[in-house]
Amino acid sequence: MGKDIFEDIVESPAKALxxxxxxxxxxxxxxxxxxxxxxxxxYWELLGPGLVTGASDDDPSGIATYSQTGAKYGxxxxxxxxxxxxxxxVVQEMCGRIGLVTGRGLAANIRKHFPKYVIYIAAVLxxxxxxxxxxxDLGAMAKAVQLLYPQIKFVYLVVGFTLFMLFLQIFAPYExxxxxxxxxxxxxLSYIFSxxxxxxxxxxxxxxxxITPSIEFSRDQLILxxxxxxxxxxxxxxxxxxxxxxxxxxxxxxxxxxxxxxVSKKMIANMRLDVVSGMxxxxxxxxFIITACAITLNKTGITNITSAEEAARAxxxxxxxxxxxxxxxxxxxxxxxxxxxxxxxxAYAVSESLNWKGGLHKKLRHAYSFYGxxxxxxxxxxxxxFVGLDSIKALIYSAVLNGMIAPVILxxxxxxxxxxxxxxxxxxxxxxxxxxxxxxxxxxxxxxxTIYSLFL
Numbered sequence: 001m002g003k004d005i006f007e008d009i010v011e012s013p014a015k016a017l018x019x020x021x022x023x024x025x026x027x028x029x030x031x032x033x034x035x036x037x038x039x040x041x042x043y044w045e046l047l048g049p050g051l052v053t054g055a056s057d058d059d060p061s062g063i064a065t066y067s068q069t070g071a072k073y074g075x076x077x078x079x080x081x082x083x084x085x086x087x088x089x090v091v092q093e094m095c096g097r098i099g100l101v102t103g104r105g106l107a108a109n110i111r112k113h114f115p116k117y118v119i120y121i122a123a124v125l126x127x128x129x130x131x132x133x134x135x136x137d138l139g140a141m142a143k144a145v146q147l148l149y150p151q152i153k154f155v156y157l158v159v160g161f162t163l164f165m166l167f168l169q170i171f172a173p174y175e176x177x178x179x180x181x182x183x184x185x186x187x188x189l190s191y192i193f194s195x196x197x198x199x200x201x202x203x204x205x206x207x208x209x210x211i212t213p214s215i216e217f218s219r220d221q222l223i224l225x226x227x228x229x230x231x232x233x234x235x236x237x238x239x240x241x242x243x244x245x246x247x248x249x250x251x252x253x254x255x256x257x258x259x260x261x262x263v264s265k266k267m268i269a270n271m272r273l274d275v276v277s278g279m280x281x282x283x284x285x286x287x288f289i290i291t292a293c294a295i296t297l298n299k300t301g302i303t304n305i306t307s308a309e310e311a312a313r314a315x316x317x318x319x320x321x322x323x324x325x326x327x328x329x330x331x332x333x334x335x336x337x338x339x340x341x342x343x344x345x346x347a348y349a350v351s352e353s354l355n356w357k358g359g360l361h362k363k364l365r366h367a368y369s370f371y372g373x374x375x376x377x378x379x380x381x382x383x384x385x386f387v388g389l390d391s392i393k394a395l396i397y398s399a400v401l402n403g404m405i406a407p408v409i410l411x412x413x414x415x416x417x418x419x420x421x422x423x424x425x426x427x428x429x430x431x432x433x434x435x436x437x438x439x440x441x442x443x444x445x446x447x448x449x450t451i452y453s454l455f456l
Contacts, residue, residue, distance in 0.1 A: 046270045047277055048182065049244035052337070053092060053237050054278025055185035058285045059338030060140035060307075060331050061133055061398070062231040066286050067311035069224055070293030072303045075209035078294070080225065081287040082210055084232045087442070089279040090435040091410065094417040094428065095238050096271045099245030100263050101426050106242035107352035110412050113422065116353075118412070122235075122405050123353040127346045129401035130236050131377045132394040134342040135384030138162060141335035142385075143309040147328045155386075162382045165340050170371055174361040175251060178244075181340070185278075187333025188285045194315075194326040195288045198295060206291055223453050226446040230402050232286070233443060235409050236345040243348040243359070245271065250361045268426060292323065343381075347374040403447035410440045 058066075069077050095106060102109055110119040142157035168177060195201065215221065249261055297305065297314055305311045309331060316324035344360065351358035351370045358370025384394060414436035418428040428436065 043273075047274050048178065048248060049241055050092065050096065050271065050274030050276070050278035051185050051281065052178070052181045052278065052341070053241045053244070054088075054275075054280070054282035055188055055334070056240070056338040056341040057088075057232060057234065057237060057282045058188055058191075058289075058334055059133070059231075059342070060137045060144075060335050062286075063289060063331060063334065064140070064305065064307050064311065065224070065227050065231050066289040067293045067297075067305045069228065070290040070295075071297040071305045071311070071314075072224070073221065074294040074298040075206060075291070076214055076216075077221075077225065077228070078206065078209045078287065078290050079211065079213045080228050081283045081290065083213070084229065084286075085279060085283045086435060087439045088233055088282065089276050090432055091233060091413065091439055092237060092241050092279060093272055093275045094413050094432065094436065095241040096245050096275050097268060097423070097426055098413070098417055099242040100249065100267060100271060101423050103246060103249060103261075105246055105348050105352045106239050106409075106413070107349045108355075109242075109416055109422075110409075111353055111355070113416060113419075114412060118408070119349075119353040122409060123349040125401050125405045126235050126239070126349050127373070127377060129398045129405075130342040130346040131380045132384065132398040132401075133236075134339045134377065135381035136394045136398070137335050137339050137342070138381055139385045140307060140309055141332050141339075143307070144312065144328050144331035144335070147309055147312055148325075158382060158385050161335070161339075162378055165336065165343075166375060166378055169340050169344065169360065169374060170364055174247060174359075177360065178247075181337055184333055184337040185281065187330055187337070188281060190326040190330040190333070191285050191292070192288045194323040194330075195292045195295070197320070197322050197326075198292070201295060210287065219453065222449050226403065226450045226453075228286075229443060229446045230406070230450070232282070233406065233439065234402055235406050236342055236402075238409055238413060239349045240341050240345040241275070243345070243352075247359060247361055250359065254361070263426065292327070296323075339378075339381075343374045343377045346377050347371070403443075403450040407440055407444040407447055410436070410443055414440065 069080075098104075098106060098109055104112070107119055107123060110122070138158050138161055139154075141161055142154050145152060145157050146154065168180065172180070215225070252261060253259065292315065293305065293311060297303070297311070302314055305314065309328070312324055312327040312331065315327055347358060347370050350356075350373045351367075354369075356367075356369040358367045362370070364371050414428070414433065416422055417436075418433055420427050
């Protein structure tokens with residue numbers, strides 16, 4: 001059986017009969033082995049932009065939000081990790097499909113099909129929101145390292161992380177850089193393991209809470225729900241997903257030496273599997289972070305967590321060194337993954353809205369403006385950690401700005417992906433249109449609640 005058993009069977013029905021009459025158990029084991037190993041390898045190879053985008057959604061600010069949710073309300077809002085999954089998956093699938101079919105990023109498509117001032121305003125607000133967010137995330141990463149190595153000064157860590165990530169984004173070849181991001185997504189598994197190593201976990205209570213929605217309609221809980229929606233269905237994810245599909249197409253064109261790629265149903269199907277996998281991982285991690293903090297912090301009366309590193313520190317005496325270590329390492333890993341995506345999505349949005357040449361597949365000398373936006377965003381984010389701006393306030397400002405632009409961007413995503421003229425045979429089905437409209441309604445309500453809460 002030197003050849004693949006499936007190829008043998010397809011090529012020769014006689015061989016299929018021989019296999020069935022021969023050592024059936026051995027053949028069965030070989031089939032399972034080939035399916036398992038080859039299937040896993042093929043699955044991993046097709047994962048890319050969707051996995052990375054989903055993983056980046058669980059950045060340090062997201063971790064802080066989920067930690068506060070578990071600490072304050074226990075398992076009460078665990079159902080949100082399931083509720084947001086289809087909304088995220090459908091919206092990100094639309095973005096990925098737009099990128100594949102049009103060969104342009106989201107901002108470039110909006111610029112082409114809507115008044116230019118719309119994307120100009122959205123790009124500026126996205127740049128500001130992302131900069132606040134990555135500034136807070138840089139600080140969270142530095143503080144997470146200090147949890148493990150307190151002797152290292154904060155300033156060295158935050159500057160070091162900034163320079164390191166800029167170097168990778170600017171000078172690492174796109175194919176290699178994309179692989180780094182893909183492998184970094186696996187660091188999210190640390191949050192799953194942080195719960196699995198805990199003792200006396202009541203899975204019955206956890207699963208019941210996950211499928212039983214409950215809401216108090218109190219001001220604090222509504223704001224927290226809006227924060228969860230804002231950190232899971234974020235505008236920067238829309239722009240990054242679309243542009244990364246375009247980057248993947250550009251990489252294929254370069255490798256094969258062709259000018260145009262005809263999008264096929266198989267390409268769309270592979271993209272969908274990638275996106276669904278990424279969004280599932282993102283929400284699974286949300287589920288386990290809320291669970292971890294509900295099991296430990298909430299049940300011991302610790303109900304106010306203001307940062308990701310504070311959550312890790314609080315877990316140590318309650319969940320043990322292993323959970324604490326996994327939680328702290330996770331903060332650093334997802335920071336390395338999400339910060340380049342925050343600065344990169346801002347660069348894509350600004351560059352495409354102004355019709356500048358750009359993209360991570362281009363070298364610095366061919367895309368000064370694109371990389372200039374990225375560098376400027378990173379440096380401002382770095383400075384946020386030294387001007388006395390509270391990181392929590394920075395995240396609140398970021399959430400408000402995201403809340404203002406998310407519904408508007410969602411409307412344009414649904415319109416573009418539903419257009420037969422733009423998308424051809426790959427336009428939205430009725431089901432996707434309905435889910436897209438539900439997402440718009442929910443995010444609009446979240447935006448209004450968030451803005452209203454600031455004036456209470």
